[in-house]
Amino acid sequence: MKRDRILLAHGGGGSLTRELITELFEPEFDNPVLKPLEDSAVLVMSGKGYAFTTDSYVVKPCFFPGGDIGKLAVCGTVNDLAMQGAQPCWLSLSFILEEGLPLTDLRRIVQSIGRTARGVGAEIVTGDTKVVERGKCEGLYINTAGLGRIQTPNRWGAAAVKVGDAVLLNGFLGEHGIAVMSQREGIAFSTSVVSDCAPLWPLVKAILDTGVEIHAMRDLTRGGLAAAVSDIAEAAGVGIRLDEAAMPIGREVRGACDLLGLDPLAIANEGKFIAFCPGADVERVLAAMKQHPLGKEARIIGEVTADPKGMALMRTTIGGERIIDMPTGENLPRIC
Amino acid sequence: MKTLVQAIEERARRVGRDVQFMEVCGTHTMVAFRTGLRQLLPANVRLISGPGCPVCVTDVNYIDAAVELCRRPDVIVATFGDLLRVPGSDSSLERERAAGANVRVVYSPTDALALAQECPSKHVVFLGVGFETTAPTVAWSICCAARDGIDNYFVLCAHKTMPRAMEALVKDQQVKIDGFICPGHVSVITGAAMYRFICEQYKIPCVVSGFEAWDMLKAITLLLQQVLDSRAEVEVEYSRSVTEHGNAAAQRLISEVFEPYDASWRGIGTIPQSGLAIRPQYARFDAARALTVRFGEAHVPPGCRCGDVLRGVLTPLECKLFGRTCAPVHPIGPCMVSSEGVCAAYYKYEKRVAA
Numbered sequence: 042m043k044r045d046r047i048l049l050a051h052g053g054g055g056s057l058t059r060e061l062i063t064e065l066f067e068p069e070f071d072n073p074v075l076k077p078l079e080d081s082a083v084l085v086m087s088g089k090g091y092a093f094t095t096d097s098y099v100v101k102p103c104f105f106p107g108g109d110i111g112k113l114a115v116c117g118t119v120n121d122l123a124m125q126g127a128q129p130c131w132l133s134l135s136f137i138l139e140e141g142l143p144l145t146d147l148r149r150i151v152q153s154i155g156r157t158a159r160g161v162g163a164e165i166v167t168g169d170t171k172v173v174e175r176g177k178c179e180g181l182y183i184n185t186a187g188l189g190r191i192q193t194p195n196r197w198g199a200a201a202v203k204v205g206d207a208v209l210l211n212g213f214l215g216e217h218g219i220a221v222m223s224q225r226e227g228i229a230f231s232t233s234v235v236s237d238c239a240p241l242w243p244l245v246k247a248i249l250d251t252g253v254e255i256h257a258m259r260d261l262t263r264g265g266l267a268a269a270v271s272d273i274a275e276a277a278g279v280g281i282r283l284d285e286a287a288m289p290i291g292r293e294v295r296g297a298c299d300l301l302g303l304d305p306l307a308i309a310n311e312g313k314f315i316a317f318c319p320g321a322d323v324e325r326v327l328a329a330m331k332q333h334p335l336g337k338e339a340r341i342i343g344e345v346t347a348d349p350k351g352m353a354l355m356r357t358t359i360g361g362e363r364i365i366d367m368p369t370g371e372n373l374p375r376i377c
Numbered sequence: 378m379k380t381l382v383q384a385i386e387e388r389a390r391r392v393g394r395d396v397q398f399m400e401v402c403g404t405h406t407m408v409a410f411r412t413g414l415r416q417l418l419p420a421n422v423r424l425i426s427g428p429g430c431p432v433c434v435t436d437v438n439y440i441d442a443a444v445e446l447c448r449r450p451d452v453i454v455a456t457f458g459d460l461l462r463v464p465g466s467d468s469s470l471e472r473e474r475a476a477g478a479n480v481r482v483v484y485s486p487t488d489a490l491a492l493a494q495e496c497p498s499k500h501v502v503f504l505g506v507g508f509e510t511t512a513p514t515v516a517w518s519i520c521c522a523a524r525d526g527i528d529n530y531f532v533l534c535a536h537k538t539m540p541r542a543m544e545a546l547v548k549d550q551q552v553k554i555d556g557f558i559c560p561g562h563v564s565v566i567t568g569a570a571m572y573r574f575i576c577e578q579y580k581i582p583c584v585v586s587g588f589e590a591w592d593m594l595k596a597i598t599l600l601l602q603q604v605l606d607s608r609a610e611v612e613v614e615y616s617r618s619v620t621e622h623g624n625a626a627a628q629r630l631i632s633e634v635f636e637p638y639d640a641s642w643r644g645i646g647t648i649p650q651s652g653l654a655i656r657p658q659y660a661r662f663d664a665a666r667a668l669t670v671r672f673g674e675a676h677v678p679p680g681c682r683c684g685d686v687l688r689g690v691l692t693p694l695e696c697k698l699f700g701r702t703c704a705p706v707h708p709i710g711p712c713m714v715s716s717e718g719v720c721a722a723y724y725k726y727e728k729r730v731a732a
Contacts, residue, residue: 046475050462056706302716304411359378359590361413363726369705 054263054309055368059272078276079198080121080260083191090191092127094118098183103146106220107235108311110183111150115157116240116311117262118187123242124258124314126197126249127189129161134168137182140175147181161240163187192249199276201256206345207323208281209316211244211330212237212338214266215294218308223297230300234293239312244335248316251329256317261310264368268307269315270343270353271367281353283343283365307368320344381594382417388601389419397423397553398600399689401543402560403430403717404588410726412590422597425552425689426722428542429560431507432459432715433687434642437675439506439535440465446502446533446670447478453496455489456504457511458482462714466676486511486518486532493522493530502664505532510562512536512653513627516634519655519662531664534655537640539563540571541651547579552689556582556600558593561615566631568623569613576609587615634659643711644684683710686719693720694728 050057062078074082081092096117103110119129134154138147158165195201216237223232241260248255259269274281290305298305312335318326323341330336343355353365389396400406406426409415415424428434444465447454454470461471461482474480479499483489486503493501505515515532522530543557559572564585572583582603586596596614603610613619631653640652655663664670677684680698685691693699693712703709705721712720 044472046472048471048475050471060706357411357413357590359412359414359417359594360382361416363411363413366705366725 050369053368054268057369058263059367077198077200079125081125081127081187081189083125083196090127092122092125092189092191093187094121095184095186096121098185099179100221101179102221102224103150103180105224105236107216108238109150109153110181111153112157113238113311114183114185115154115161115163116238118185119161119163119240119242120260120311120314122187122189123240123245124197124260125189125191126193126245126255126258127191128246129163129187129189129240129242131166131188132158132163133184133186134165135184136168136170137178137184138170138172139178139180140172142180150181157240161242192246193255195254197255197257199257199273202273202277202279202317202345203256203319204279204345204347205320206256206317207320207341208270208283208343208345209318209323209326209330210266210289210340210342211241211313211336213289213291213294214261214310214313215290215298215305215308217311218265219294219297222301230297232293232297234291234297237310237312239335241312241314241335244330244333247329247333247336248326251325253318253322253326255326256319258314258316260314263309265305265307265309266313266315267304267353267365267368270365273317274353275351277345278350280346280349280351281343282346283353283355285355285357287340287342289338289340304368306365315342317345378591378594381591381598384598385422385594385601386419388598388605389422392421392601392604395421395423396555396601396604397425397689398556398558398597399425399427399546399552399554400558400586400593401427401429401539402558402563403433403715404562405429405558405560405586405593406719406722407717408588408590408593410722414590414593415727417594418597422601424558425554425692426686426719427546427689428642428645428687430712430715430717430719431511431537432463433683433711433718434537434542434645435460435463435506435535435711436641436643437465437677438672439533440469441675442665442670442672443470443504443533444468444473446664446668447473447480449500451498452500452502452668453479453481453492454502454504455481455483455492457484457506459715459717460504460506462708463711464678464708464714486515487521490518490521490527490530493527497529500529500531500668502531502533502668505534505536508537508539508560508563509566509631512635513566513624513630516630519634519659520630522662523659528661531662531667532655533664533670534635534653535640536635536653537642538637538651538653540575541648542642542645543572543575544579545645545648545651546688547575547581549688554581554689555604556584558596558600559583559585559611561585561587561592561619564613564615564619564623566624566627568621569611569619570621571623572611576611580609582609583611585611585613585615585619587618642687644687678709681710683712683720686710686712693723696720700724700728
């Protein structure tokens, strides 16, 4: 069946999103800055490196345990910059508001944006507001773009990942996705899981300060850890071997995933990332991460190997091994 | 865990020949792949997957009927998420939704019933697919609709029951089955006694298993022991949840609303008394009758061997489409679409391209 329309799954951050990028966007916009397809573009101006990124936020509901769409709009963009080793400096902010949106809600969201941006030392320096008729969007959508100063001596990205690198993760998986899902109409279940939504720059800065050579970082948003590792393995042409026993997954997240038939590795996070550094230096990076509140639960979850090229594998707790695949798209709960 | 694997190795050695155990529950299939359990088994013990994925055994013409329904302007189709991406003859519910059809993903039939109450001017049709595990909640939603006089709620019913399908596979004799790993969730409802006729009439051991890796390893140990002892009995490994006679209230609900009928299974064909149809006294909730749905001729995509895969005759790797034209991003058969489909499991967790 040929696809002639956009499906919800095209926005899932998995292989269908990828298909849109490689078949539609890349051929039309092809240029060397876009080429690496990292979380941010790297620009060099007057000899200095800058990271530039943009993201849109359509989360439903707008307020969820642990955050709101405003906090998310700052964290998401700031984190995309941080993953290039860039200190977030300037953000743009565009609103698409639905007619009838309570002004108190908008005020709460704006204050949340201000608080989060100030907390990470970034400024909102430009913006735009549009209002659409009732029913044309759900409450509000936000777009942010961000510009940050790159603070790293080397260029980070999948291309720099090397065999022998260790893979570090800064904490528990799946919390944002499950927290948001638990609030959704028609699925609401009670859980004490709160979104992990947080700006990662301070932790990334702490890692940078160790002086260890970092090769890549990737935040684990849509598609979760599964999308990140399968993408990096493919882009870098290396194998990534993870250890299930080391995987931090909370009891409630695991329970919700079992119930809904979802893979915790494919659930979205908004305050988690993986870092690649030479295996020999990993303990220093780990120690620095653990000292930061956002990295208290940090751990080494795997390593980069020569084989199998382009594929991520996981050693299971019972001693087997399985592929970690790029999720296809929308997370669809199963029948039974 | 190690001792369980050792116990399996030791018994497998004593069995001294190749044995094949079939799991007939999609969740077991997923556990076996996701945990890497398959690789721990000795070479002469093979796990094969049966028709345990509810989406996969649903006939193409059912999907076509659902697609036809969702195109009607006065209909909202409510479905479990799994069915969304399954290709019918020329479309899927996912594509229809993108083209503007009213398709809603729900998490239980009672959500669909609530939707019917919210939208009194629409016919809300819930897609009743699944085994004995989902049938009671669907029955319950129909009872509630009858009790509360909700006349715009319907079920397009394709529920199936497991025991007769297992019997059909055994009688078919194309696949040698040395034992069944029986579904845990289904058995919670039906009770373990349901499988006894398979042991008695066909001399095939049955073990009801839970859903942790060690549950399945334990079940395999028990099956091997039965093979060694030349016994064929129903044993319950999953005794923390499964009883001999099951959940009586759920069974009453099922028989109140449904009656057995000869259901058509994708790739297997019609199996006598293997499905649940809505009883005549609830006909007004039966979408097929009340909304005059026609089940047409289905077009199975050329080359698709899902039917053989579902019977355990073929492994996904032996299908020519596997990993080439058929993959999770562009699935051709249902076994590649469903999260519990065996092709999807092979692709996702083990191998990418057929040899």
